[in-house]
Amino acid sequence: MKICIIGGGMAGIICAITAAASPENKITIYERQSSIGKKIAVTGNGKCNLSNRNVRDVSRFSSFDTDILKSFASDFDNDSCQAFYESIGIHTTYSRGGMYPLCGHAGSVVTMLGNRLGELGVRVVTDIYIDDIKESAGSYIVNNEKYDAVVLAFGGKAGIYGENSSCGIEIIKGLELTGVRPSPALTGIICKGDMKAISGVRTHAVVSLYDGDTHIYSDEGELQLADNGLSGIPIFNLTNHLPYNMGPDNDIKIHVDFAPEIIKEKLLEIFSESKKSYPDRSMSMVMLGILNGKLAGYILKTAGIEGEKAIKNVDDKVINNLVGLIKNHVFIYDSLRNYKNAQVMRGGVRLTEINGNYESKNYPGIFMIGEMLDVSGECGGYNLYFAYHSGRSVGQVLAGMK
Ligand SMILES: Cc1cc2nc3c(=O)[nH]c(=O)nc-3n(C[C@H](O)[C@H](O)[C@H](O)COP(=O)(O)OP(=O)(O)OC[C@H]3O[C@@H](n4cnc5c(N)ncnc54)[C@H](O)[C@@H]3O)c2cc1C
Structure with missing residues (x-):
């Protein structure tokens, strides 16, 4: 033949x-x-x-x-x-x-x-x-x-x-x-909003893809943060599960758990213990024991907490919100990186x-x-x-x- x-x-x-x-x-x-x-x-x-x-x-x-x-x-x-x-x-x-x-x-x-x-x-x-x-x-x-x-x-x-x-x-x-x-x-995701403050951070995370309230896919691994989006193998894998033929009706978000090793209750306990044992310690210092420093600063800012503030002066409700941002940080999808940066079509x-x-x-x-x-x-x-x-x-x- x-x-x-x-x-x-x-x-x-x-x-x-x-x-x-x-x-x-x-x-x-x-x-x-x-x-x-x-x-x-x-x-x-x-x-x-x-x-x-x-x-x-x-x-x-x-x-x-x-x-x-x-x-x-x-x-x-x-x-x-x-x-x-x-x-x-x-x-x-x-x-x-x-x-x-x-x-x-x-x-x-x-x-x-x-x-x-x-x-x-x-x-x-x-x-x-x-x-x-x-x-x-x-x-x-x-x-x-x-x-x-x-x-x-x-x-x-x-x-x-x-x-x-x-x-x-x-x-x-x-x-x-x-x-x-x-x-x-199998490429990076460009997100809405300014992410310059966390550009260059690499951290272990669980990333989850949502369309509106519908969970599509999750993966765990090293997340890489850029000034305009997310990258790294777990993000690459999410891109392989985006809805086909996306249009204006899709509401794509990436939920990131920056501390997947610890459950929310345990994290709350850590803050509560710090408040008791080190009441004068700044929030930045407390956060350094939990997250990458650059990332910690970004999350504190997103939560509206001044890094220099002593933990004893931070309300439990505010800490609860902060823990929410660590365990479930939402990034809004904008677009995909181009073919040149992708591993597959x-x-x-x-x-x-x-x-x-x-x-x-x-x-x-x-x-x-x-x-x-x-x-x-x-x-x-x-x-x-x-x-x-x-x-x-x-x-x-x-x-x-x-
Ligand atoms: C940077 C990078 C890293 C990757 N790493 C991995 C990995 O480690 N593991 C993994 O599983 N996958 C990986 N992939 C994906 C994997 O390489 C591809 O999915 C796979 O190679 C596809 O093989 P293919 O033969 O179907 O296509 P291709 O490898 O694209 O081959 C198609 C060939 O057809 C030729 N061609 C196209 N049109 C014509 C035409 N009209 N006339 C003549 N020739 C034509 C092209 O020049 C090309 O050589 C990676 C991809 C990239 C870009």
Whole structure:
């Protein structure tokens, strides 16, 4: 079978390596960059978080078509993913549930994947932007060549490609595929209001996403505060759970618990004890024992308490309000940071367009894989896992293994 894969990212590469198991397959990857796997090289802070022990947990992924996603996810399996990488010589190890290459270097993963493609005789054509596919009597014409199967693996706009990346959208339009409006995800959130006073603070927190009074998602980890918004892995993960197609009716807020280790009652007790034991101690000093100093000053100001004021002169009601601000500080969502700062593109081609083998329902012989589909995962290896899983599944179909 003559196969072409448009896009040499993780999804396209895994698909090619797998499909090449059948010696009858003649495979070409078309890649618009000067080399394949450029995004892989920047993943996981250069360490390439390939997968995660928890890939079966579908709540780590999001898609507009939740039920279809669940049916795909029933097949997610980290062990076979690990076995695959090991089988091609990319040995692996784990850190906090995330699977990484043993060599600890994303660039080496790209080199090894490229080498494997070479060993298997996969043709890689770089510096070519494919923007057209034509149907021709049961086959498809791509770049003036006839193919029996075409795999779309364009990826998304996030990260190194930036705002203006069209990521194969011309083809998607030509095929009239329905999509979910794309947006950046796994990125920072810009908030309303001036946050300069806490810019640069990093602190452990629980962050919760709300639309009005409806709780959507919570996560815990290191929160990073910037002069105009929130960032850090727990915030990145929240962005993967924002409502789709947000409009003026949405009322998005991020509730932050700055002291998740202590329950509210215990915190009240700490202030009450301080009042008894150190009545002349300033509120700033008391707060220093609980929170990061910069953050403490900001919260005191928000509560309308002068930092120099002795705790004995602060009314219990005011302290109660202060504790409320520590345990449940509300930031108002304004917008997301742009694609350049994002790790994934959320949205893309709807899962309703494909069958269980990632094959187009309307165009038999055309497959869609990876980030161009409306599936996005949290931080932790879930997106490279989905690229692997979808690429591997289609490769197996093309190699007659499924
Ligand atoms: C900074 C950063 C860090 C990340 N870290 C992690 C991590 O550690 N773990 C994790 O799971 N995920 C991570 N991700 C997300 C993950 O990298 C992607 O979800 C995944 O690589 C998507 O793979 P893909 O093959 O679907 O798409 P891509 O990697 O985007 O590949 C698509 C390829 O298609 C090419 N292309 C597009 N259109 C055309 C066209 N018309 N013609 C020819 N070629 C075309 C592109 O140039 C590109 O090479 C990270 C992302 C970023 C930006």
